[in-house]
Amino acid sequence: FLVRDTRRIIREAAKKICFICYKMGASITCCHTGCDRTFHLPCAPDGECVTQYFGAYRSFCWEHRPQQALQPRPSQDSTCSICLDTVEDKISYTTMGCPVCQDTRFHRQCIQRMALHAGIAFRCPCCLNQEPFMINMLFMGIRLSKSPPSWLSDPDIRSSRQRHSRNDAATCLCPGGREHTEADGPWQRWLCDSCTAMGTHQRCSSLANNTHSSKSSSS
Template sequence: MSSEDLMKTWQQVAPVHSQRCYVSITVVDNFIYAMGGFDGYIQLNTAERYDPDTNQWTLITPKHERRSDAKATTLNGKAQPRPQARKPSPSKQLWDKEEALRLLLMGLLCSFQNCCICGQSGATIPCWARHCNLSFHLPCAKQGGCVTQFVAPYRAFCPAHSPQQAVEATPEPGTQCLICLEPVEDRNTFNTLVCPACRTAWFHRDCIQGQALHAALLSLQCLHCRNDDTFLRDMITMGIRIPFRAPSWESNTAFAELEERHRRCDASECLCPGGRQEAEEQGPWELLLCSSCAAEGTHRHCSGLRDSIAS
């Protein structure tokens, strides 16, 4: 929508390419820039530019990081998003208290419900489908084919009302899971999922869940077509838990072993009085590593080399 300064009325204009809320907005050179935001499932890194003369939105280079709830400003003729720390309003704080009370009462009421999977009491997760009174335990969800979604509004569904993939695809005979390379079922089921983008990549639920826990939101994608947006949305809908963090292999200690240097003499007979672990910076007990792989080494003296011979 746009506002006429003189008429003070609203006009309908061209829609953006992607629905988004909590979006960063700024104006540069009479162009309106919309960056990031939240589409109801994940944070976005896409950005669009609106041209009032042509009434068109154009996709521009996406941001490096997915971000929502950020301010935006103009600096040196460029749009600059800035993280925003929001202070909860009194109405928001009141809503939080009411929501916490509602969840507490729901938990107390559901604690008397029997699980539709195991039949035991204490089933605190109700099905979100209208007029469905079934509840279940979280540990029983996978066993019974229940879907629990791990993004707001955190919906859960019993086996009868669990969402199904809208993709109409059937695996070829002998199709294997791209992760474990074991055969998948002959059709799309709770335990067998397909990429909605390419429709040729099939996964076991357990396999893609394990991949999601390692790759996380910033790196998870289809292993075949490399699609991320459509793939992420569908996996979230189907109850795959995708942590919002960097992938596990980018942690500070993920590649620590690659920085370790071999520190042991591997000669058949080590002559060092201090043992195989002893190593000096120079001299007869200097540890010389293999010049090709550096995976093995010997003391200079244990290899029969003189102190003056370069390694």
């Protein structure tokens, strides 16, 4: 961007009100023809707005943002494939899915965090599809990283079992806290099989005991 263009945008934004927080300085306008909603980038999640981080970097308000057209979920599982907490039973701004396997569901904030951790290794946490999945996530406003997976640059990592040491579930039920772990039982830590960048205690997850074999233990 040229300096004069940046200054012009700043002057114009100073006159615009964010439709989410109602404060001045909104520099982003919905690119849908005829829509004049403006907002701040930090306010976008609260207003369920989307910015596509590629090409023309288009932004959309809640009404005109791109929508995922996924088939109804075949299974009755209502858990996020990343954090294992409950997700909505339908696709929304906060609940997204994989367009390839159709069955995977995850929170927007979970897949965004996973995308930044995984970098060039980013893929569906369930079917492991990469290119079509990445393209769809970009279109839906997930910001990707071109860096190597974050765990590869951590000098303290000795094996994939040591990549994470904290319970990431929304609510931790363990009396010993999020850092506590045991070799077996309800306080054993399970790591995500796809990235091992997130984990949860067995009891703090929404998985039944008989699904233990599908998750990696960190002990």
